[in-house]
Amino acid sequence: MSVTEMFADIQGFLSADQDIREDIRKVVQQLEQAAREILTLLQSVHQPTGFKEIPTKCAKAREMFLLMVEFHWTEHWRFVLQRLAFLATFVGYLECEALVTREEAAKIIGIEVVREEGFHLGVEDYLAGVLIMASELSRLAVNSVTAGDYSRPLRISNFINELDSGFRLLNLKNDPLRKRYDGLKYDVKKIEEVVYDLSIRGLSKEPDNAGDK
Amino acid sequence: MSKGDAQGCLKKSGGLQERDASANASSSPVIAAFKVFQQELDTKHDKHERLVKISRDITIESKRTIFLLHRVTSVTDVESILKESDVKLDLVRRKIAQIAEELKGEDIYQFHRAFTAGIQEYVEAVSFQHYIRHRTLISLEEINAMLVFTEAQSTDAKEPAEEDAPPPTVTAVSAPPFQVIPSDYLLGVADLTGELMRMCIGSVGNGDIDTPFQLSQFLRQVHDGFSYIGNSGPYEVSKKLHTLRQSLAKVEDACYALRVAAAPRSPSTCWPTCSPAATP
Numbered sequence: 263m264s265v266t267e268m269f270a271d272i273q274g275f276l277s278a279d280q281d282i283r284e285d286i287r288k289v290v291q292q293l294e295q296a297a298r299e300i301l302t303l304l305q306s307v308h309q310p311t312g313f314k315e316i317p318t319k320c321a322k323a324r325e326m327f328l329l330m331v332e333f334h335w336t337e338h339w340r341f342v343l344q345r346l347a348f349l350a351t352f353v354g355y356l357e358c359e360a361l362v363t364r365e366e367a368a369k370i371i372g373i374e375v376v377r378e379e380g381f382h383l384g385v386e387d388y389l390a391g392v393l394i395m396a397s398e399l400s401r402l403a404v405n406s407v408t409a410g411d412y413s414r415p416l417r418i419s420n421f422i423n424e425l426d427s428g429f430r431l432l433n434l435k436n437d438p439l440r441k442r443y444d445g446l447k448y449d450v451k452k453i454e455e456v457v458y459d460l461s462i463r464g465l466s467k468e469p470d471n472a473g474d475k
Numbered sequence: 476m477s478k479g480d481a482q483g484c485l486k487k488s489g490g491l492q493e494r495d496a497s498a499n500a501s502s503s504p505v506i507a508a509f510k511v512f513q514q515e516l517d518t519k520h521d522k523h524e525r526l527v528k529i530s531r532d533i534t535i536e537s538k539r540t541i542f543l544l545h546r547v548t549s550v551t552d553v554e555s556i557l558k559e560s561d562v563k564l565d566l567v568r569r570k571i572a573q574i575a576e577e578l579k580g581e582d583i584y585q586f587h588r589a590f591t592a593g594i595q596e597y598v599e600a601v602s603f604q605h606y607i608r609h610r611t612l613i614s615l616e617e618i619n620a621m622l623v624f625t626e627a628q629s630t631d632a633k634e635p636a637e638e639d640a641p642p643p644t645v646t647a648v649s650a651p652p653f654q655v656i657p658s659d660y661l662l663g664v665a666d667l668t669g670e671l672m673r674m675c676i677g678s679v680g681n682g683d684i685d686t687p688f689q690l691s692q693f694l695r696q697v698h699d700g701f702s703y704i705g706n707s708g709p710y711e712v713s714k715k716l717h718t719l720r721q722s723l724a725k726v727e728d729a730c731y732a733l734r735v736a737a738a739p740r741s742p743s744t745c746w747p748t749c750s751p752a753a754t755p
Contacts (some may be wrong), residue, residue: 264610264696265612265693265696265697265699265700266696266700266703268612268614268615268700268701269699269700269701269703270656270703271614271615272615272660272661272704273703273704273707275706276657276658276659276704276707276708280707319490360505361505361508363508364508385512385515385516385519386516388652389512410628424503424505424506427504427505428505428506428509428512429506429509429510431506431509431510431512431513432509432512432513432516433513433516433517433520434516435520
């Protein structure tokens with residue numbers, strides 16, 4: 263095989279690669295659009311009026327997840343996948359005020375957990391989603407107070423502190439996940455400040471109906 | 476999924492009375508989940524580190540092979556150098572088998588960054604050896620054929636019998652096959668051109684007047700191949716194309732200098748004459 267022929271072969275590979283990248287880019291765009299719509303829906307929980315509607319919004323969000331396009335494997339998915347992991351864990355939190363497992367989050371998004379079974383939600387992407395959710399929750403704590411809900415911030419605080427303890431167990435390398443984790447302490451601090459503000463004003467008391475979810 | 480369904484949720488047992496989570500840390504399901512994450516991440520990072528170490532070994536041994544192969548321009552016994560390089564490259568292939576073993580059941584692209592440098596260096600070394608032997612560019616298929624590891628001891632002679640014989644298979648190593656991907660192949664070949672340029676300049680210094688022209692022609696072909704690919708490959712390839720152009724220029728200049736120096740002095744033979752028979 264001549265040098266020219268060899269390079270022509272290689273070029274064939276690279277072109278095929280490019281084509282796949284293009285297809286993937288299109289699907290990513292659709293998924294990002296879907297993610298934006300779900301986010302817009304869930305963002306509304308920060309509104310004072312939105313709090314009461316949390317259950318309905320969650321149900322709607324789950325429906326929207328179901329309508330999403332099929333996944334195909336690639337690196338380009340990372341951003342939108344983490345975004346979707348965040349939305350899934352956020353929905354899960356709004357519903358039961360607890361941490362959604364990786365398996366459950368994958369099910370909400372509509373993908374697998376193990377690589378062998380197809381496109382899957384890896385540990386790192388799931389954790390990135392959890393960290394994005396933590397930021398969202400610190401914002402929710404602030405807006406809860408504005409809306410007059412003085413007990414939610416306490417619950418959020420407990421939850422975030424537990425997440426922080428969990429993350430401390432991990433041996434992270436200097437990768438994007440580590441950098442994102444570094445942001446968690448600011449979320450913890452913000453929520454602590456909210457709780458402090460409530461307690462010095464005598465506004466925080468243990469909820470009488472802790473079982474009411 | 477009803478919102479009361481707690482199966483997917485990790486609830487802290489006993490409600491939310493305690494503000495301080497650390498007292499319940501060891502029994503909390505969230506903490507338990509994170510302990511699992513810790514293990515999974517540690518395993519992944521450990522594998523990455525092992526692959527990096529193997530890749531470094533491969534790089535070192537391949538570089539040594541390349542240094543060895545450069546000596547063919549200055550010694551008479553080319554065959555013994557080639558045989559020695561075969562031994563060295565066989566060792567490198569065993570290391571690659573280790574990589575293949577680590578990657579069994581894994582997504583290779585997830586770990587690609589760990590071993591790409593070593594693989595590129597290996598491609599450079601093996602294609603250099605191939606060029607010295609056959610004066611052609613080794614193909615990706617030929618490289619990958621040598622990375623199909625077998626369990627059986629090969630009793631065939633390790634060195635190829637003829638110029639066109641298929642490359643020897645690696646002996647006594649049991650591992651899944653390792654396949655070099657096109658972009659790693661390209662990057663290795665791009666680095667090869669640097670070595671060929673060195674060889675060319677070196678051979679000029681040794682008074683060898685044939686090798687430089689052969690090399691120049693070959694390098695030009697490779698360069699043209701890369702130009703054809705242009706920017707449609709990964710970014711690193713485009714960067715190496717730039718270096719390749721410089722290497723090619725050096726080689727062409729060297730050939731030019733040789734030609735000028737060798738040109739006969741007498742004016743009547745300075746310019747090629749057109750014979751009447753050649754004109755249409």
